[in-house]
Amino acid sequence: MKKLLIANRGEISRRIFKAAKERGFIVAVIVTLEDSDSLICHEVDHIIEVSNFLNAIEIVEKAKKWGADFIHPGYGFLSENFEFAELVEKSKISFIGPTSQNIKMMGSKETAKKIAQKCSVPTLDALFSSDLKKIPADKWEQELKNRKIYSPFLVKASGGGGGRGMRIVEDVHELPQAIKRASEEAKASFNDSTVFVERYLKNPRHIEIQVFGDGLGGGVFFGERECSLQRRHQKVMEEAPSSQVNEELREKMGKASLALIKETQYKGAGTLEYLLDDEGRFYFLEMNTRLQVEHPVTENVYNIDLVHAQIDLAEGKWPDSFPDPKQFHLLKPQAVSLEARILAEDPRNQFLPTPGKITFYQEPKGEGIRIDTGVTEGSRINSNFDSLIAKLIVTAPNRALAVKKLRIALENFSIFGFTTNLSFLHSIAMHNDFLIGKESTHWIADNIKSLINYNISQNLKALFECKKFREQLSILIRGVEKSSQINNTFLNQGRNFTNVTTNLESKLNFDFFITKSSEKNKFYVAGNSIIKFLQENDEQNSLNSELNNTLSNLSFYNQEVKIPFYALKLTPQEIQVCLFGEYLILECPYYNESRSNKSSSGSGEIRAPMAGKVFEVLVSEGQEISAGQVLFIVESMKMQLEVKSAENGKVKEVFVKQGQILSGSDVMAMIHLNV
Template identity: 35%
Template sequence: MFSKILIANRGEIACRIIKTARRMGIATVAVYSDADRRALHVQMADEAVHIGPAPAIESYLVVDKIIDACLKTGAQAVHPGYGFLSERASFVKALSQAGIVFIGPNENAIEVMGDKIASKKFANLAKVSTIPGYLGVINDGDHAVQVAQEIGLPVMIKASAGGGGKGMRIARAIGEVAQGFERARSEAAASFGDDRVFIEKFIENPRHIEIQVLGDKHDNVVYLVERECSIQRRNQKVLEEAPSALLDDNTRREMGEQAVALARAVNYDSAGTVEFVCGQDKSFYFLEMNTRLQVEHPVTELITGVDLVEQMIRVAAGETLSIQQDDIKINGWAVESRVYAEDPANNFMPAAGRLRTYRPPAEGNTNGITVRNDTGVYEGGEIARFYDPMIAKLVTHAPTRAQAIHAQCEALDAFALEGIANNLSFLSALMHHPRWQSGALSTNFIAEEYPNGYKPVAPQGDTARRVAMAAAIMECGIHPGEQEANVAQANEPAPFPSTLSRVVRLGDEAFSLTLTPVSPDSWQIQFDGDPTVHTVASGWKTDEPVWRGTINEQAVVIGVDIGQEPYLLSHAGTQATALVLTPTENALLAVMPAVNEEQEKRCLVCPMSALVVSIAVKVGDQVSAGSPLCILEAMKMEVSMDAEEDVVISRIEVKPGDQLASGDIIMEFA
């Protein structure tokens, strides 16, 4: 077994690998760029080596720097995590030549399976069910159109190298093919240094289900059941779960056996994932094989009890798998949410900046419910604009799917995150969505359920009442108001106030409540016109970003943005600003004149830190709504900025190659 390994990665996956290595008694070496000097993975590792400037192409992607770090520290092996160098066969070869072990599959398996075109050809030979498509390299836009016409629309245009949704476009009309080809090729070149793309038939209303495989160097291969990753946005996974609500035992076994057959055909000797696109009728087709650890591997670990990182390390050290196929059982259900620094209400634009508050829910197992949070950040740390904006992966495990979802709902409400745009409200809305909870999934879920994009919704019904009661005692517990007149002497402690009346405004809805204190941390509350008496208890303090309490003896958790006044409250997939007023204040508010704000000059503003790839218009152009204005690149993804209405371009402030900050003006409209 190795005594020291180097992790050629950063962020949450580097931290996750360090945890397993530490448990195994293996020393760890972290590498870091200028942007990651104070990163969590650097703090956690036993040693750390600086490898260059912030851009990955000058640091994390430089093979010689990784090898030099191994030689300097005496690291015997390298775990690549995912992304960066994890699926680069030339990296494996270079490590081998330097006498360093790669903790991952052999060079040939990476080369064959890591190339999506070659892998599909190989899968055909191995008699694995595959999607109809053109497996050769597409030469240009005209060739792409010809191939699409031969296959039949809709088609998927996809980068041959890499993954993560980068370099992928769906074309449903012939007119979209050439543009989709150029965009996919451009993204592929920027993200993977390889601009080859191919085209295959796009399966309508599909589900994305993948099989985790694990092999050793002694011809043993097993599959660790499946994960479903159908909830995706722009081909990027958002929610994952294991197992899948779609599969039955026979389909699960058939998919698993095909995955093992493919792995055996390339002498696969590590953890890897065979991805399938599935029809609602449980038909399935090989999509690709990822020759690395997957982002969503924690859900598999929780339902099987297998530490995949440990198994990768042991296999790389030459050990025989201690697990046989009959040993693998499904234990309960696991759900994972990917917490990102992005703005869901602004077309999910990635964000960068400092985490003013970062307090995830407590990890551990309580009453059969497990909460796990894989992260690479800390309170006060920064999300750098140079890398993927993932903040954490929040995972819950329980005996049943419904229980795992309920636990995830509570954990999301308890996740305190301020200072940077994030997708917690969106994740919570997804988790509470009836269609998700019923398991009626497809990769079109987000596009179908949020066709106009995501906007936070205000609480309704019982949810609104819970939020209103919590908001009322947040205010009255700190500013009791009426009881001040009852204080006989300034040096005497204030008694409990008499019954109070408050109006709680949640967005456009107002609730009139009567509050009677029972103790410093307990109140009885009634809504006007309703005789029901609600008992609310909480020890919440003003500096706590999560309100925890009980309402009628039922535990309730509500997120509180303490950096905003009045408080922004998040609960059960909803979000609202809570304004708590006395009846007099509420009456005065109703007669106050509306504020007339001067209309701002119309312009296109950069929504995030980004690079200008191209400008599609010039001054004087008349542009129709929906037409592209420019293309930006952020976090290695290209984003088209389109006109929201018919406009005339009066001024352009930037040019291709410019690096913009959030809020920079790109162009102005007449």
């Protein structure tokens, strides 16, 4: 039996594992000490512990010792590291991916740009890393003008992807600091600190072409993916095909992509990324010499399996289900597929990472719904890795049905234990611009205020936040039948929760009741007066699709409304509720805990924004500081965040040092504030 080692983790490791087991392979996965409790570790045949996911030499040596026939690198980590691929090739293990030479040529964004120019593929001009080293910083401004590269500028990591190592810069004088930060982030994420500068297009579409090369100059392409919905250069949602790419443009982009495949004699799966402007002109950005995070939408639209195809090629044969690589094929999309990336982050708190333990996990089910994930209930989302929890992929015959399916699937995806971006994704899916395909790489930034608003009606939110509702729910969760059994001396202190006004509270004095479902953590709120209350005086008028249908149908037949929701006690004080794709944190009215020892605002404490690691300490005791000054750099989930001072003052004491692990809202420093 053949042996395959997965040199990755999370959802992509499970995706590869599934394909390998379908072929009857023996499968091992590499793990680190901090990731040894992950779901994949309980599924594979063997576990190979390594010091970290970037230690190429150690991974290859242990793969040889285990007797691996194949190594699949997944995406991220070492997947685009030509030195790793070269080590694997020299070890006589088959690398499931491009050749090391392919990766060296196209895995570097700088080199790929030059090859694209050679093939007459349109590109954006750039100031390359060699230029940044050769030209003094005080001459950059003039050199950028000479090359017709005008503000805003984009500092970009040459290796890797996922928005890591990227910075938008408006003022040319801010380039040195932006380059330093981007380089550090790229080094931490991809073990490659190389960055360059190019012109930043403000509102383009981001289109990518999926290719598969035979290694001899031939290849096929499987249409395009729309990846324009991004936040800080990180993709949020993807779809195939693009709603704005017609057959003529698809053919042009496909031929341009295959020209690069021919020039490089590319082998295996790869993705060519382009920017598309309003006039239909496209510019080559880079090539990802690996499997993409969003590959499932292409698989669903063209009825292919890219992982099986990769393994076929590694075994020396062209995939039977693929067209002849020696001829050009313009394949027709068979469906529409959308993907939403579910992340451990808080959209209403500047998208800060929210690592933690999953206390309840329930996926939506149904025809045309696919979930790729590396977690289950009880899994930990680790601050040492990226924030991806799962990928929700829906497929339907047309885009309108796919969007509807996505909305309903998001409303039925429940993850408790920490904050996720599920409600944010639901807001995007519910937006009219998304329905009509009006997208750009800047669309999320332009609409961020509305996207982080609550996407349930004010009346429905008020119902769940009222004291009467919280009392009933608290009792049901505790399993206590009568509220009189609750100790009335419980205190209500600590966190400030949103409370409905007295006037609105009085409107809620009608009969409603909560019942518990036989399904885990599922409840219903019911009552004959709910329809009238929810439909009257609703300023937002923003009931989601499923609730609107429920109200309309039951009102027509004069039936009792039963609103389903999920609820779980997070802490002695907090109840987390999932309601039609929206998440609420409710205060438990029977909460007994001494006052929080957190200092009030203005106390001079500088606290960590989340769990992670102190990447850099930029201040020392006794130092005078000003409002907005960066004091610390914290790294969490492969992202670097700046911790700034809110006021002018003097550093009284520093409590952390570089490399220190932060458990959460740790005090990093005390500041004596200037009065």
